[in-house]
Amino acid sequence: MGKSGLPVSPLAPAAFPALPVIEGVTFSSAAAGIKYQGRTDVTLIRIAAGSTLAGAFTRSSTRAANILDNQAKLAEGGDAPEGAAIIINSGNANAFTGARGQASVDAVTGAVAEALGLPRRRVFSSSTGVIGEPLPHERILAVVDDLAGRLDAAGAADAARAIMTTDTFPKGAAARVAGEGGEIRIAGIAKGSGMIAPDMATMLVYLFTDAAIPAPLLQQALASGLDTTFNAITVDSDTSTSDALILAATGQSPAAPITDLDGAAGQAFVAALHGVMRDLAHQVVRDGEGASKFVEIAVTGAASTEDAQRVAMSIANSPLVKTAIAGEDANWGRIVAAVGKSGAAADRDRLRIAFGDLVVAENGWRAPGYDEAAASAYMKNPELRIAVDLGLGTGARTVWTCDLTHGYIDINADYRS
Amino acid sequence: MGKSGLPVSPLAPAAFPALPVIEGVTFSSAAAGIKYQGRTDVTLIRIAAGSTLAGAFTRSSTRAANILDNQAKLAEGGDAPEGAAIIINSGNANAFTGARGQASVDAVTGAVAEALGLPRRRVFSSSTGVIGEPLPHERILAVVDDLAGRLDAAGAADAARAIMTTDTFPKGAAARVAGEGGEIRIAGIAKGSGMIAPDMATMLVYLFTDAAIPAPLLQQALASGLDTTFNAITVDSDTSTSDALILAATGQSPAAPITDLDGAAGQAFVAALHGVMRDLAHQVVRDGEGASKFVEIAVTGAASTEDAQRVAMSIANSPLVKTAIAGEDANWGRIVAAVGKSGAAADRDRLRIAFGDLVVAENGWRAPGYDEAAASAYMKNPELRIAVDLGLGTGARTVWTCDLTHGYIDINADYRS
CATH class of the missing domain: 3.10.20.340 (ArgJ beta chain, C-terminal domain)
Known part of the structure; x- marks a missing residue:
């Protein structure tokens, strides 16, 4: 059985893949009891100082408060000289919750910023679950210090489980690229497109690499792959209010920085990144509600x-x-x-x-x-x-x-x- | 049980309505054994000399041979000084059947033209049923003379049944309008949007009135109602290759001819016509596959x-x-x-x-x-x-x-x- 009580999709991969550690990225997950008891439902991801960031978000005109907040923060630029963090909860989408929705986003990202010593503008958030219900954000606030104290480079698999809702299996993918002077690693986790009980599909994707790459190039590498990966899948044609993808590059690989996408190293990186994106996109379809083909x-x-x-x-x-x-x-x-x-x-x-x-x-x-x-x-x-x-x-x-x-x-x- | 063996939709009207006779329009139906045995599957409709015609057809780019044929014929104008006819079969859509599809249309409409003494360009046809199978048009040819000999002004209800495929109830609607100097009658039958075994949804609609109205005004009266009736319904978002609507006006009402749509008589006629169109459109939704609401x-x-x-x-x-x-x-x-x-x-x-x-x-x-x-x-x-x-x-x-x-x-x- 999957976490949701549904049987695991017959199209699921045999096992969750062994994800490589991405130097500069750490994870922790906790059970905050946002909607259900006895399951992890909050994940914190810390991204090291000096990283660069890129993102892609739902085009829904009724998008959730956290989406608007993430977009505004990324619009200021993708550099994270002091580092960055992402906090994700399942069980409540904090969508269509009016001014209170933004207040919840501010409270949660503010608490994470304080706990990790980060500027608020580098703390991103995602919420997935029921719509139109106020987010009980105090339950998230109650676990932030605990999460901040347990961050672990090996926590990606637990994170992939904590962000599940009606998903029937956790989703992860990785790639290794030969860079100039060393290996570049890419790893990602995703959830979706199981429906969120009892509301709607949401796709959340978090990608990490140790490549050193300027933020504009990182955004370009991400954007050029969307149409053939996440924008090329559909389960039921229903677009969520909360779809989000964030890509972080820590620059901690021994490989030389990527300075253009057209050179050999840049091309290899983009191809590997798109491969990971495609792999995760396929896993989302394989977990489509009721899918048998x-x-x-x-x-x-x-x-x-x-x-x-x-x-x-x-x-x-x-x-x-x-x-x-x-x-x-x-x-x-x-x-x-x-x-x-x-x-x-x-x-x-x-x-x-x-x-x-x-x-x-x-x-x-x-x-x-x-x-x-x-x-x-x-x-x-x-x-x-x-x-x-x-x-x-x-x-x-x-x-x-x-x-x-x-x-x-x-x-x-x-x-x- | 409906004709298809499916239980009648819980949303079906209590009974098929009593359709008024439209002077100048006669119907006959026969069992030609196109796909199934022991059920009527071919209908012939004759429209009197001096009538005017209008139509609307699927915008699918893979539309069936008969749709292309009907569109070409109506593009020559909506006047029918010698009269007109429509021949409809269920059981085979004659869609995606290449050059042979057009040959079947020519054979069937040619035989009807000969039997009724009409020019071929005033004989229209519809086919609904399985796709990609050659239409056994010789079975239709075999019943044309019989159909031509049994035309009856009271045959609309039988026709509404003969054009059914997986529909669970026959669909009819009517209106009476006070024209200048007499009553104007409008009656229509439709089928859809049950799926065609084992292929696709098709909506066929035939509307008749005894109003005297020039063809361009008739087309305008029809076109102005489409967006709020047949184009305002959906069962599953799948557009058929064969949707067709034909409207015939015989001019045999005692009411004065309608010479513009903005006068009182014109407005009343258009409102009644659109009412009949909306009624039939709603019946199509009420017979949507599996519909319970x-x-x-x-x-x-x-x-x-x-x-x-x-x-x-x-x-x-x-x-x-x-x-x-x-x-x-x-x-x-x-x-x-x-x-x-x-x-x-x-x-x-x-x-x-x-x-x-x-x-x-x-x-x-x-x-x-x-x-x-x-x-x-x-x-x-x-x-x-x-x-x-x-x-x-x-x-x-x-x-x-x-x-x-x-x-x-x-x-x-x-x-x-």
Whole structure:
């Protein structure tokens, strides 16, 4: 069973990965009883002096108080000469809580700043859980000193557990890159996109590296990977009010500083960073509510990248496509319909659709060699690849999603009954 | 049980309405065995000489052959001096069937033209059912003469049944308007948005009136009502390749011809027409797959009408909102999130949300008088109204949807298993 009482997703990795220590990053977690008893629900992460920071946040226009606070603080710049900290709680999203929400953010980040001797503007926060309920922030304040006294470089795995809500497994990923003069390490943890009892999906991601890299380059390295990783996944098309990603670089690797992203070291770092981001994004999909299939949707031949993204997301979010996949039904007609409704340029008679290596439709009709039995057999795999070529141009995009099952309805409709 | 073997929707009207005869319109239906045996699956509708025509079709870029054919024919103008006909089959959508699809359309509409002595360019067709399978159009050709010999002004109810696929009840609506010098009648039938076994949702709508009205005005009267009726409903956000609406006006009412839409007669006609359209649109939602709740979502205070539509559809299509409604959970936090992701201008601290008469949230937080027990009790109603005021401007839009239940998954995932 996962922490939430739900069975662990059948698509979960075999084990939580061994995350390397990132010099300059320490973690501690505690059980503050914010909503549930007997489970860790607050995590503190300290980032050493001299680090640089980057971030990405939900574009929701109803975003939570902590998101607005983080964005304002990062807008002042990504340098952290005195160091930085992140405090995260599960059990309460502190979202849609009006002026009181900002007061809670100020109280919590202020207490962390004081405990660690940091300026407030370098203390970031995330909250995930029920919406519209006041955050009992005094319960967080009560554990801050304890958390500050137990910070540990090996605490990432515990942190990955403490930030879970209805996640069925903790999520972590890492990479090592050969830098100039030494190794660069990257490690990350994430939660999502399980629904937050009884409210909504939230994705939280924290990435750490010991690379030495100026904040603007760090932000650029992060931003250039978002569209093909966290912005290329969907479970149910519902965007959270609280999605947040923070990336910290401590500069404590023996490798030479990265001074541009186009050199060999910069390129290797960016590729490894994006790999970790993709790995965590896939884990979020693998823990999608009720998921029984992990599905890659690869669109090529679009008139533009934007069109490819539009088509891929139209397919990935189609309830009819997702239920067909749940039913192991090779229903390519629903793919055709999802392409048609996407708003992207498409020509029915140039469309080519393949399930794995099986071409099921081309030139505006069922493929001549179409074999229903082979297609149905393919659909029984837990991991599926659906390839759609629009035959119009060079635009391409791959996205990942899961199927739509009775489990999704159980979790989201029946949760409080 | 409905024709499809599914239980009749709990949201179905008590009975099929008594549709008035529209002078100049006759119907006949037959069992051609296109896919299933022992049920009517082809309908012929004849429209008298001197009628005018209007239409609206799916915007899908992968639309079916018959849609392209109908659009090309109506693009030549809406006058039908020799009369017109519509032939509709269920059981096969003739969609994504390449060049053969157009050949089938030509064969069927050609046979009807010959049987009724009509020009081919005034014979329209619709097909609904499985996608990507060649239409066995010879089965339709075999019943055309029989259909042509049995045309009957009282056949609308039978036609409403013959066009059903997984619909659980036939859909009809009517209105009578006092014209200048006599009564004007309007009647319509529709099918949808049950999924087509085993493929996709299709909505077909046929409207008839005995009004005398020039084709351009008829098209204008139709078009001005689409956004608030058929374009204001959603079951699962999946747009069909085959949606079609055809409106015919026979001019056989004793009332004076309608020569402009702004006069009293024109306004009364347009209002009645839109009323019939709204009634049929609501019936389509009431027959949404697995629906147990009929939900009106009324958005006001938006910066523009477009923004209001965007917010309303974002709420109506949110799987998390729809599953919460299925679970009778007054989960307004999910409404906040759906507003936030819509892309429309919104200010968290001006948002006001009501379930029925109960204000649940305002000014960026739970309403002071919020009563969870009262809100939960309200959610037990089979018909719900969710009102969202954005507090920004005068843009408003109301849309209708249903909940997302295990029944939807049963129908769409488990159908072939």
